[in-house]
Amino acid sequence: xxxxxxxxxxxxxxxxxxxxxxxxxxxxxxxxxxxxxxxxxxxxxxxxxxxxxxxxxxxxxxxxxxxxxxxxxxxxxxxxxxxxxxxxxxxxxxxxxxxxxxxxxxxxxxxx
Numbered sequence: 001x002x003x004x005x006x007x008x009x010x011x012x013x014x015x016x017x018x019x020x021x022x023x024x025x026x027x028x029x030x031x032x033x034x035x036x037x038x039x040x041x042x043x044x045x046x047x048x049x050x051x052x053x054x055x056x057x058x059x060x061x062x063x064x065x066x067x068x069x070x071x072x073x074x075x076x077x078x079x080x081x082x083x084x085x086x087x088x089x090x091x092x093x094x095x096x097x098x099x100x101x102x103x104x105x106x107x108x109x110x111x112x
Contacts, residue, residue, distance in 0.1 A: 003064050003078045010057040011049075012036060018059055025050045026059075068109050082108040 007018040009028060014036070016028035030039065030047045039047040053059075064075040066083060073085035086106050090097060097105035 003075050003083070005063050005074075005076065007059070007061050009059045011051060011055060013057070016049075018056075019048070022050075025052055026056065066109070068107075076106065078111060079108065081111055083111045084108055 008015055009018040009026065010016075011028055014034070016030055016034075019027040019029045021027070028039075028049045028051055031045045033039070033041070033047055034049075036049070039049040042048050065072050066075055066085060067073075068085060071091070073087055075083045076086045077084050084106055085108075086104065087097065088103055088105070090105050097107045100106050
């Protein structure tokens with residue numbers, strides 16, 4: 001299973017990453033060149049298209065969580081057969097987390 005957190009939208013029956021809102025429109029993105037017209041390449045493996053809210057069939061946020069040592073954590077991404085989990089509140093039991101930013105702590109845990 002590939003972990004895909006973030007905002008997504010269904011546009012003409014296909015799921016795209018919903019990146020941002022500008023000028024009242026939404027920006028859809030794809031890592032591969034969509035068959036749909038109107039997408040433009042912005043850099044290697046990234047294609048975008050601006051659409052209105054009314055053109056979207058669905059819009060949603062996807063987040064994945066797991067339990068580690070009995071505590072619920074958000075899974076940020078998957079790497080080397082491990083989940084990278086994140087917390088903003090470091091508990092004593094979580095002392096082996098690495099601080100990656102101010103108030104942000106991450107740790108790799110096996111994904112089985």
